[in-house]
Amino acid sequence: MPTPTAPRHRSADVAAGYAADRTGNGIAYAAIATGTGRAVVKIPFRAVPLPGLDGREVGYAAVEAVAAYLRGRGFTRVRIRIADELVADDLNARRPVPPALAMAYVKTRCVLHGFAVARVERGEPIETHDLETRALAEIALRAPAAA
Known part of the structure; x- marks a missing residue:
């Protein structure tokens, strides 16, 4: 009789930097580290x-966009580090969420609940600064074309 095997969990340690223009069109850069390698991906998103x-x-x-990307690639355990301490605290239920953010909070938490384990943490500047700068630069380059 074959022995049942436990499901294999794919883990990712992610640092993310992001930016959006005034209309809410944004870009996130995520540095995804796994046990076997590291890659940086560009993920578009939209915010109101x-x-x-x-x-x-x-x-x-x-x-939400970074988490959906990771979930779509089969990751089941993730740690996402971002520069914004307020967002990290909100998503870890350490502070009340403003009513205007309630729907965005629920949508983001729903995606995060799709993982066996998901943590959102405040990242160190050395982890997120270059990614955020890259996203800001790309948004700035797009702005004249949209005007």
């Missing part, structure tokens, strides 16, 4: 711009 929230809606949309 909300005034007075310091861009947290952009952070939610970026985390």
Whole structure:
């Protein structure tokens, strides 16, 4: 009789940097490290711009897009590190979420709940700065073409 095997979990350690233009079209760059390698991917996303929230809606949309990308590639355990401490704290239920962000919060948490284990943490600047700078530069280059 064959012995049952436990499902194999694919793990990823991810640093992400992101930016969006005034209309909410954004780009996230994710540095994905696995046990066998490292790759940087570009992931487009869309956020509904909300005034007075310091861009947290952009952070939610970026985390949701990165998580969906990872889930689509078969990862089951992920750690996503971002520069925005407020977004990380929101997604870890360490603070109340403003009512305007409730739907974005629910959508992002739903994607994260699709993993066996998912953590969103505040990353160190050395992990996220280059990725965020790259996203900001690409958004800035797109702006004149859209005008």
